[in-house]
Amino acid sequence: MTIDAATVRKVARLARIAQPEETVEQLARELSGIMDWIEQLSEVDTDGVEPMTSAVHVPMPMRDDVVTEGGDPEVVLSNSPKRAGAFFVVPKVVE
């Protein structure tokens, strides 16, 4: 098995997804199944191949570095789960 229960717990923590303990073994099996299938990539000779980091070969278009919009807190806050005045209310970060 590529991914064991301990790895699932670690990755779930990194991904910030609460994973109930009773689901960990099942998820480990599913993810291992996927990773085992992905393993076939090791057959491909990629020596000296440059990784492809962009889907197109054109240079990035440039634009002037100027502010084009902004300054509207009401719009930014319009979907907030909790707010107070012109601020988002979030859980305490610093004890």
Place this chain on the structure above:
Amino acid sequence: MSELTSLTLKAALDGLAAKSFSSVELTQAHIEAVEAARALNAYVLETPEKALEMAKASDARRAAGSVRPLEGAPLGIKDLFCTEGVRSTAGSKIIGDFKPAYESTVTSNLWRDGAVMLGKLNMDEFAMGSSNETSAWGPVVNPWRTTGGNAQLTPGGSSGGSASAVAAELCLGATATDTGGSIRQPASFTGTVGIKPTYGRCSRWGIVAFASSLDQAGPMARSVEDTAILLSSMAGHDPKDSTSLPVETPDFASFVGKSVKGLRIGVPKEYRVDGMPAEIDALWEQGIAWLKDAGCEIVEVSLPHTKYALPAYYIVAPAEASSNLARYDGMRYGLRVDGANLTETYERSRAAGFGAEVKRRIMIGTYVLSAGYYDAYYLKALKVRRRIADDFDQAFEKVDALLTPTAPSAAFQLGDKSDDPVAMYLNDIFTVTVNLAGLPGMSVPAGLDASGLPLGLQLIGRALDEGTLFSLGGALEKAANFRAKPQKWW
């Protein structure tokens, strides 16, 4: 006025121009069709009042002599596109009742050109799925059924709502997106036309991100010409998306009907996979014969890394998704489930808001990007991606376009593959290569299988050569003369 919904987009635009009917009449007919088809679950939000308001404004513009390219045409919008003031969920609970304060560039372009919005279309959650079963809104049902059967079939995914709505005549055309086949596979499953343009043709601004180096918007409609008309409106450089290409958008419809004589068509031998139904192989042969009859030269080509495209995709796409979806933390918008501290609030919100497939992909993406695995998985996949793109570059030295089947099967029953992630992923075996290489790909309905379900053929072109695809798609459409429609049961 139900016959108004059976028109192609082109015929509807002609009818509007001839004043045979108004946009309000056309829109009202569609609103009624949408209401009567709720059993398909294609729309997750109907916006009839907005539609009629837009239709009235369109009729007023026409009366004043100002007519735009899509004037008065009612369309459906995939729920991945942000629409100002209109709930946009990406098929996920985590976004909740999010009402964007802005409009995506692609939909802005459609409204600029006079189109009318009927509502938002169902989809797999965050566009992750091939059967529409991962949607928080429940699966979309395919209007097609097997001859004499009544089992509920998938319309494919992730643009299942778009496909179903187009096939069932609940809009004249729809927006869709394609990250690994999400336009083309549903088009094949529903007897509709869909094109994923070259990466960068359409702006991704305002489209909820899944895998940014692969995501691309495109249209679905009931004819090749209709998709060409829609794509000309949707496409174009956008300063808000630096990956949108600074190139002119051609009048794509002008390519439909052009002669394809002398074009060289590649047939990649690696697409003859084990276990492919004989009917799909036969349809492919038929497609080759049609293009030969139209004057094309058929050339066998090799794309040796084809079999590695899906595994490479299932590293690249989840890696990008795990990064893109990190923004759903319950702080500024969407679902928040309170915990004892900040981390627990994040963990609970994301556990409650994401569905099983999205969680799987975030986990895979986080794993392959985590310390110690990055080189072995992520970097390796990017190198394999380069080899896949190189395969296409070499093939396009010899040919002008490629012809393949779109999907390895016809539409399957809802529930059939939902227990086996890898079996579900294999749906995209013929489509995903195109996303990795950034190329345009189109699915055209070509025939029915023995059980009466539609099957599509895929055309793949050079980067920015959608024009050739529209000419070839038009030739295939003419030869196939695909006229079948789903029997109305809904």
